Amino acid sequence: MRTHAIAVLTEAGVPSPEADADLLIGHVLGFSRGQVQAKALIRSAVDAEQILAITEAVERRSLREPVQHITGLAPFRLLELAVGPGVFVPRPETEFVVQFAIDALAAVASPEPLAVDLGSGSGAIALAMATEVPHSRVVAVENSPAALPWTRRNVQRYGADRVRLVFADLADALPELDGTVDVVASNPPYIPLGAVPRDPEVRLFDPEAALYSGEDGLDAVRALSRTALRLLRPGGALVIEHGELQAASIAAILRADGFTAVDAHRDLLGRDRATTARR
Missing domain, CATH: 3.40.50.150 (Vaccinia Virus protein VP39)
Structure with missing residues (x-):
């Protein structure tokens, strides 16, 4: 999941794809950036609603909407x-x-x-x-x-x-x-x-x-x-x-x-x- 998010943001030309992917995933799951990295999240650990929310957040960021607007x-x-x-x-x-x-x-x-x-x-x-x-x-x-x-x-x-x-x-x-x-x-x-x-x-x-x-x-x-x-x-x-x-x-x-x-x-x-x- 994290790897895919980073790839999407990199393809979109986002300046800090790894950091932004961690922040968006962490926002949806209630984790810090360090926790996202440490947990090495996989799909089986996240429910379908959370996967959809992460996908939508990454898509918004790929359109260059600021991370701060997405997380609020x-x-x-x-x-x-x-x-x-x-x-x-x-x-x-x-x-x-x-x-x-x-x-x-x-x-x-x-x-x-x-x-x-x-x-x-x-x-x-x-x-x-x-x-x-x-x-x-x-x-x-x-x-x-x-x-x-x-x-x-x-x-x-x-x-x-x-x-x-x-x-x-x-x-x-x-x-x-x-x-x-x-x-x-x-x-x-x-x-x-x-x-x-x-x-x-x-x-x-x-x-x-x-x-x-x-x-x-x-x-x-x-x-x-x-x-x-x-x-x-x-x-x-x-x-x-x-x-x-x-x-x-x-x-x-x-x-x-x-x-x-x-x-x-x-x-x-x-x-x-x-x-x-x-x-």
């Missing part, structure tokens, strides 16, 4: 987030970026530091900050009616007592908090309108509103910069995820708006994927 779950740091159509699936890159926000929030000399996640999507950034800095307060801002149910579901599971969810556009969100926020973090849309993502999982399944942002991909960043400047207290921190070739352009936007200590940060592959700045 996306692991993210200490969390397991509910995801599906209408919401951006959080990536490992964001786990790297959010560390800067967590570190900045944890360093605030306040019994209850305040953070804002602008364009929260699944709630990944907001909930990572809230769970890893448990004495903090976090506001998650989302403006997509399709994404909002996923944000709400994850907030209710992981952060109902510490995360406030607000339906608003990041350009004009939360005027009542102007000058009081310690950390603003965001993974905004940053793909130029004319660019086409290479991966079918992104191109066909991630919501366009979470991907594209103007001719140069930086319209949302411009709005984000202005909003963060308004929300942050003096000395407050801004953390932005972005494309690997955008660091210089984003630094110019932030400095022109008045931010200081603007720095780009490279991920483990040596790509500039995060920028931090201070109000």
Whole structure:
């Protein structure tokens, strides 16, 4: 069964056929990936209904539907987030970026530091900050009616007592908090309108509103910069995820708006994927 699933996914050009086969089989059977590998599953050990469910899951993945849509779950740091159509699936890159926000929030000399996640999507950034800095307060801002149910579901599971969810556009969100926020973090849309993502999982399944942002991909960043400047207290921190070739352009936007200590940060592959700045 596992061998067949791997062969189907390999033929379909799926980038990680073995890992995905293990995850899909494990999802149907209630096993971890390691258990799937260790048990060396054979057809006689699985009932007909489970075989059908595994076959359907592998077929969906062979059409390049994301594993996270099929399982309904996306692991993210200490969390397991509910995801599906209408919401951006959080990536490992964001786990790297959010560390800067967590570190900045944890360093605030306040019994209850305040953070804002602008364009929260699944709630990944907001909930990572809230769970890893448990004495903090976090506001998650989302403006997509399709994404909002996923944000709400994850907030209710992981952060109902510490995360406030607000339906608003990041350009004009939360005027009542102007000058009081310690950390603003965001993974905004940053793909130029004319660019086409290479991966079918992104191109066909991630919501366009979470991907594209103007001719140069930086319209949302411009709005984000202005909003963060308004929300942050003096000395407050801004953390932005972005494309690997955008660091210089984003630094110019932030400095022109008045931010200081603007720095780009490279991920483990040596790509500039995060920028931090201070109000």
